[in-house]
Amino acid sequence: MTERLATGKLDATHIDHFAERLAEFHRTAPAVEPGSRFGAPECIVAQAAGTLDGIEQHGADGAALCAWIAEQSKALTPWWVERQSAGQVRECHGDLHLANALVLGDDVTAFDGIEFDPALRWIDVLSDSAFFAMDLIAHGRRDFAYRFLNAYLEHSGDYAGLPVLRFYMVYRALVRAHVALIRERQAGPMPAGPDYLALAHQLASESDARLLITHGLPGSGKTFVTQRLLEQVGAIRLRSDVERKRLFGLTALESSAERPRDEIYGPQATADAYARLRSLARTALSAGYPTIVDAANLREAERTQFRELAAELNVSFTILDCEASHGVLRERVSARLARRDDASEADLAVLERLHAVRELLTPTERAQAVMVDTQDGRVWLWEGADVGTRAWAEAAERG
Missing domain, CATH: 3.90.1200.10 (Aminoglycoside phosphotransferase (APH), C-terminal lobe)
Structure with a gap:
C-alpha cells in the first residue's frame, strides 16, 4: 500500500x-x-x-x-x-x-x-x-x-x-x-x-477528549457530516443505528425485518441503545479521544444525559444540528432504503412520526450547537457559542 x-x-x-x-x-x-x-x-x-x-x-x-x-x-x-x-x-x-x-x-x-x-x-x-x-x-x-x-x-x-x-x-x-x-x-x-x-x-x-452529539431527523446527513469530522479531528464515532443492532446480535447491514419492530425500535430498545452509547462514549472520552455520538437525539432528555456525562468527565460538549428541507429528507430516506448500504432502517413512516415528536434545541442548547445545512453545506453558530463549539464548527467547515 x-x-x-x-x-x-x-x-x-x-x-x-x-x-x-x-x-x-x-x-x-x-x-x-x-x-x-x-x-x-x-x-x-x-x-x-x-x-x-x-x-x-x-x-x-x-x-x-x-x-x-x-x-x-x-x-x-x-x-x-x-x-x-x-x-x-x-x-x-x-x-x-x-x-x-x-x-x-x-x-x-x-x-x-x-x-x-x-x-x-x-x-x-x-x-x-x-x-x-x-x-x-x-x-x-x-x-x-x-x-x-x-x-x-x-x-x-x-x-x-x-x-x-x-x-x-x-x-x-x-x-x-x-x-x-x-x-x-x-x-x-x-x-x-x-x-x-x-x-x-x-x-x-496526545489527549483531546471532547464530546459531540448529533441532532437531526433521518436523512438529515448526520452520518455523512460526522464521517468528515472524525477524519478531520481524529475522533472516535459511535453510531446509534449500528449499536442498536449489535444489542440484538445483528450486523450493521443485516435486516431486522424478521423481528417484531417493537423489539428493536420500541421505547425500551431505544433506552438501551442510548445507555450503550453513553457507556461507550465514557470509555472513549476517558481514553482521551474526541468522541462523536451519531444519533437522532430528538428529545431534550436524551441530549441532557450526554451533556451531564461531559460535565462529569470535565470535557467540552457540543451539539451538531443537521438540517435539510422535508422534501430532501424524504428523498434521501427513500434512496437509502433502496440502496440497502447503511445501518439505518428508517422509512418514510418513521420519518413522519419522528418529525411530529422531535423537540427543537432550547436556547441554552443553541449556545453549544453547530448548525449545518446539509443541502448547501452552510455552517453557522448561534450567538454566544463557546470555544469548544467553535472548534467543531471550524472542523466542519474544513470538511
Whole structure:
C-alpha cells in the first residue's frame, strides 16, 4: 500500500474494505488461554521497553518515552488482564505496516505476517490494528487512519479496547523507528522516510477528549457530516443505528425485518441503545479521544444525559444540528432504503412520526450547537457559542 499511497491511488474504499476484512480475520483467529504469557502485561511492557532500549543503543534519547511507558504500564495493567481474559489476544498478523498490505483488484489483503516469534504474533487484536493506523499517520494520512480505526471498530465492536489503543500505536511507532535505525546501520544512509520516533512522542502526548452529539431527523446527513469530522479531528464515532443492532446480535447491514419492530425500535430498545452509547462514549472520552455520538437525539432528555456525562468527565460538549428541507429528507430516506448500504432502517413512516415528536434545541442548547445545512453545506453558530463549539464548527467547515 505504501506505493499506492505515495501515488495517490489509495482511496477510502480500500481503507473500508481492509478494515472489514481485518475485523473478520481477528474474529475468527484462535485466542490464547487465560493466563498465557502472550498478551500478559509483563510481556507487553517488556516488548515496548526492549524496543525503546534498542533505539537508545543507536544514540537516540528515549528518557521521556521510557517514563511514559512506565507510567502507562501501571495504569493499563488491569485493562490488559481484561483484554486477555475476554479473548482479545489472538493469533494475529504481527507486522501490519503499510508495506505489508496489498491491493488486489477491489480487494485489500495483508501478507508477510510474523512466523519466527509467537510472542510477536499472539497479541492483542488492537495492537495489530494500531500498527496499520499508526503507519497511515506516519505517511501523512491521519484522515485515513481514523477512517480505518472507526470502520474496524464498527465491524468488531471492540470499543472496550480504546484505553490501550494509544499505547499500542506508540509501541508500533517505536518498532518502525528501531527497524529504520537498524537498516541505516547495516546499509548506510537511507532515503528520507517518516520520523517514527517523533511520531511516538507525538502520539504519547496526545489527549483531546471532547464530546459531540448529533441532532437531526433521518436523512438529515448526520452520518455523512460526522464521517468528515472524525477524519478531520481524529475522533472516535459511535453510531446509534449500528449499536442498536449489535444489542440484538445483528450486523450493521443485516435486516431486522424478521423481528417484531417493537423489539428493536420500541421505547425500551431505544433506552438501551442510548445507555450503550453513553457507556461507550465514557470509555472513549476517558481514553482521551474526541468522541462523536451519531444519533437522532430528538428529545431534550436524551441530549441532557450526554451533556451531564461531559460535565462529569470535565470535557467540552457540543451539539451538531443537521438540517435539510422535508422534501430532501424524504428523498434521501427513500434512496437509502433502496440502496440497502447503511445501518439505518428508517422509512418514510418513521420519518413522519419522528418529525411530529422531535423537540427543537432550547436556547441554552443553541449556545453549544453547530448548525449545518446539509443541502448547501452552510455552517453557522448561534450567538454566544463557546470555544469548544467553535472548534467543531471550524472542523466542519474544513470538511
